Amino acid sequence: MNPTVLGALLGGVFGASLLLVVRRLPFLRKPSVDDRIGPYLRDIGGSDVFLGVVDSASPFYAFVRLFGPTLRAGAARLERILGGAVSIRRRLARAGIDRTVEEFRIEQVLWGAAGFGVGLLFALILLSFGLGNPVGLLALCGLLAVLGVLSRDTYLTAQVGRRERRLLLELPTVAELLALSVAAGEGPAAALDRVARSCRGELSEELKRVLAETRAGEPLVRALDALADRTGLVALSRFADGLAVALERGTPLADVLRAQAGDIREANRRELIESGARKEVSMMIPVVFLVLPVTIVFAFYPGAVGIRLIAG
Template identity: 55%
Template sequence: MNPTVWGSLLGLGTTTGLALVATRVIAMRRPRLESRVLPYVRDLASADRPVAPLEPSNAVAAVFGPLLRRAAEGIERVVGGTPSVRRRLSRAGLEISVHDFRVQQVLWGLAGFGIAAVYGVLRTWTRPTNPLPLLLLCVGAFVIGVLLRDNRLSTQVKQREVAMVAEFPTIAELLALAVAAGEGPVAALARVVRRSGGELSRELGEVLAHIRTGEPVADAFDRLAGTTGVSVVARFAHGIAVAVERGTPLADVLHAQAADVREAGRRALIEQASRKEIFMMVPVVFLVLPVTVLFAFWPGFIGLSLTY
């Protein structure tokens, strides 16, 4: 074959490959049906929506997905604690299942295993030694990675709850103002959720979604009081439920709760400052004070040395 024919075949193959790649990229970028429809279904809570099983988006997921799922099931059998994990996932506001969390634990463990394996290979190349301690190190790194993901989940729960406590006074005051202006509890809640943002607003949005689907207001707030891990929010939800059931003034209850939370935050800040006072004295005592004494006595010491 002459070079012209070879060039034509190479060009045809390259064009065909680029066309296949472009077709695949366009197909992957096309939004799925649920992503186009679910944003317009505002009356359903995201946690209650049925989650369809995700199809493998690439070859790596198709090849290693079943292995990861089996490893996640193995961790579930060994570690257990599914109710605790499910409760913490809900409190952290993560819209993933327990199985997906176990897969993430496996990935974190594999990352730790890979780091330890690379270290073991490099150490073996530089200094040959018994491979058993290195194998135990890799297994230990895998376990540490799994535990770190669980610890990260607990940290996410604490961070979200701290954010909810910080947002609570403002949300409560807005609800109180809306109720005092003449709006009902559901209308005031919808206005506050629509005008605000944050973790507490997301929780109230789920409560509003349950109310709009037909659940009584008191039952929806009782559900929030039973599932949240923040005592302030639990008291707030329980107070609203009682006020709706018994017809007590809701605005006064909200103002009082907001004032209590602000006062509690002020006391916590003062206690934290008193605890930090000792640490603030460390640089003063061990750094500033010796330098001051040195500047005060050094000239006199030099003068005495020159005199003698």
């Protein structure tokens, strides 16, 4: 490596380390109001409770515990740059992730730091062999950091999609079990409790949450409306609305649930057929670009070799 480049890298690392040490000196760091009164408010809740009561088995909380103030400052700065806290809060609820927007921003900061670390390691390897431009490699590190931040957001969207697919798959079975329980003579709340205790999955967890809200004093109809708003699925919203209307107007609940289960299964069947039709195009890609060229080569290559031998 060029001695000038090596000296610049070592000087930059030393300067950054010295800056971190100086910034963390007690007489230069002014604690905020949250830092001063936070330890006394952990028992009554608050936005920063997760920094005091952490899951020791999770590496995420370990990083938060070690670098809490720095990560929170980075998360706040990232929130000011990107915004969209309402959308993130809604997607976290739809994905069933019990975290705040600040925790999600901290995860994005960690993903960005991981991307920057990978780029920095790659840049150091290239520079050790005398390859690459330091400015370009630094830009590559910044690009990987941005990709890391955006990848966490994309992964959250994928988590939402996976959970919604699981909810749609569980919904017909849960509706039919509710219909059986109601037809057997149980009330709506008792039927929901029995199905929630009998089933395992995302929808049963949502039903348990609805029952917890009703036990806390929330009317069942309003808790079902909150379930529809929280999930964002059209089928599940229709299911919750049907339950609410049946409870309010006295419609036979078992018939409503059976009809909804049939409608949901029919919708899933139509979606499967449409997905199969869309997959036909992607199935043609290996046939056209892999199988067909190989077949043509095997068909024409012997003839080309024969013509060459005759011409020779």
